[in-house]
Amino acid sequence: MIDALPPGLILILGGVLLPVLPAWARAPWMLALPLLTLAAIWNVPLDASIRLEFLGFFLEPLQGGALARLFGTVFALMSFAGTLFALTQPRVTELAAALVYAGGAVGCAFSADLISLFVFWEIMAVASTVVLWSSDQPGAGKAGLRYAVLHLLGGAVLMAGIAGHAVSTGSIVLTALSLDSPASWLILGGVLLNAGAPPLSAWVADAYPEASYSGMVFLSAFTTKTAVLVLLKAFAGAEVLIWVGLFMVFYGILYALLENDMRRILAYSIVNQVGFMVCGIGIGTEMALNGAASHAFAHILYKGLLLMSAGAVLMMTGRRTCTDLGGLYRSMPITTTCGIIGALAISAFPLTSGFVSKSMVGEGALGEHLVWVWVALQAASAGVFLHAGIKYPWFVFFQKDSGLRPADPPLPLRLAMILLAVLCVAIGIWPSALYSLLPYPVAYEPYTPAHVVTQLQLLLFAGLAFFVLLPLMKRTRTVSLDVDWLYRWLGPRLAKALWRAWEQAGAGLERWTAAVGAAVAPGLRHSHGPLGLLGRGWPTSLSVVLVLGLLALALLLGYER
Known part of the structure; x- marks a missing residue:
């Protein structure tokens, strides 16, 4: 059954x-x-x-x-x-x-x-x-x-x-859809909202x-x-997704670098990483689609690991802003180690799951001669290392000592983090296990000397840039304004202002109506009052004459026709 x-x-x-x-x-x-x-x-x-x-x-x-x-x-x-x-x-x-x-x-x-x-x-x-x-x-x-x-x-x-x-095609089969009808665009829009794509992407970090x-x-x-x-399943190869994905990639990086809240850093990082997948789907080749699928698999695991480490910190300290944290490696060694492994995986460090999955998207771009897309993805990879690979573990577990000495979380939480950390490393060491699950045959070798050296150089110089610019990277108690400001702050205030304007307009209309009524009331009383022409009683004979006159007029009009 x-x-x-x-x-x-x-x-x-x-x-x-x-x-x-x-x-x-x-x-x-x-x-x-x-x-x-x-x-x-x-x-x-x-x-x-x-x-x-x-x-x-x-x-x-x-x-x-x-x-x-x-x-x-x-x-x-x-x-x-x-x-x-x-x-x-x-x-x-x-x-x-x-x-x-x-x-x-x-x-x-x-x-x-x-x-x-x-x-x-x-x-x-x-x-x-x-x-x-x-x-x-x-x-x-x-x-x-x-x-x-x-x-x-x-x-x-x-x-x-x-x-x-369903109305236009007579079918509800979930298969490849072409963007040649309003219905297909509506389906794409509904899916992209759940993916955290612009302009309604701020809900993830909110x-x-x-x-x-x-x-x-x-x-x-x-x-x-x-x-x-x-x-x-439905929109592989839709070129618009390349642009949407690249926007998500850099949007997530920018806001993650600005954030002070450790969990908002990782939330914006979700948008950034999903952008890599969306971009790969837009490229649409078997290599790129395999890359998007494998990166989704790897991302779920290492992002879960990162958020578990952040959740453990929140649970044990009750704090979530980087300015309130630091020095936790002294008393939370397991959480710190697992957080670092997750940070290395999201940064596509060799021997981690991100290294064997994310690079397939870039390889797919090169295969289609989309050099500018490959360059953008490489730059974005450096940005990922800045905000999630270094910034998150540095400000939460290292930097200056906050004086907090929480212990590692209870055993079930530690076991969950260790499980995901092992999976992140195991996939990085044995990528064939992941590649065997992908929808298309995989003809890709991630551990070539050129790829390993290029990725290590990228991460090395990104790390160097972080510590050179560390004074600028230090967070303050600020709030980053995103698109959700439009419906969280501006929207309610604009609605209240419009409501007040409507009430004032209604009150003005009521006063104008009362003034008009006061002006016409004497005339109406004169014509429709008890003694007015239209208000006083008429004799029955006059009513009969009027009815007969109207009947005669109707007969004449009907006769002419």
Whole structure:
């Protein structure tokens, strides 16, 4: 029976049942669900398919394939690691919602039609909002509301595109779409909003850092990467995505360098890294698509590791700004080591997962003679090392001593970090294990002397630039204004100003109406009052004469016709 169901349902149903379980059973239940899901994913044959008829269309909530297995596998791995990291989390609502959220992502990975995709997509939106609202951070409530509004907007745009596509083509199959109709553009817009693409990309840094120490680990893994998965399936080779991806790459770097909040640094880094994937999808060659898919796999793991280290710091110190931290390596050696491994992986350091995945996107650009794209991606790689590879670990774990001496977090959190750190290094050492899961055959060798030397030179000079410019890199207690300022600060104030203007206009109209009424009232009383021509009683005979006159006029007009 389990082979005949979408694997994501295991996590969804298990998450729904979690709150009713006794307390002693919750931990083993939560750890077992991702492992059962992973087993179910690998039990799905690559050519498997489930077809259900619905309103004249055929739904395919389960279809095997290399891409589905790749993303399903990493989603299940991340849900296990995230659950292990969250075992000490007392809020059961957050844990249940996180499992449902992960299940929605796995469901999207195996969906082969647009309706099934939309259903799992909205499950993710609702569950991730609950994860955010379950946080103990002071800004979680308002951030969650903004997050919900934007994702409901994205879902509405996506649904409008799906409906338009179904009407115009008579098909809801999730396959390659060409951008030759408004419906296709609406689908692309709804997907790009979830990917954190401009202009509505600020929700990532607005919402994610307000989650709990464990909630942000889940949030970082699924929404944006599910959007990457859909782009891989539906819009591979769309040239516009090259420009969108490059914008995301440099936008994320710029804001991450300006940030003082360690979790906002890593949130902007999500946008930056997803930009590499989107750019690879836009290039559209097999090499570039393999690079985008493998980088999504690697990114989920090393970004989860980085956010676990940041979550551990938040949990043990209660602080999240770089100006309040520093010197934590003295008392948090495991957290520091794992954070450094994650920083090296995101910077594509040799022998880490980022090195064997990110470079494939650049190789794909060179294969299409897009030299300017390759140069931009190389420059962006240096920027990644500046903000995530050096800035985050330096200001959080090193720099000047803050005087804080927190211990490493509890055992489950340490085990989760160690697990992801091992995976990041293992993939970097044995990339063939990852390459075997990719959708196209891989003819790429990352460990060539030229590639290794070039990458080490890039990282070396980026690191040198960081320490030379260290006085400029030091953060102050400032707030970075992003596009969300338009609807967080300007929008409400503009709405209040317009409402006040409307009230004033209404009051003015009311006064004008009263003045006009006072001016015409005497005339109306004269004509329509008790003694007025139109107000006093008329004799019945006069009424009969008038009726007969009107009847005669009607007869004459009818006779002429």
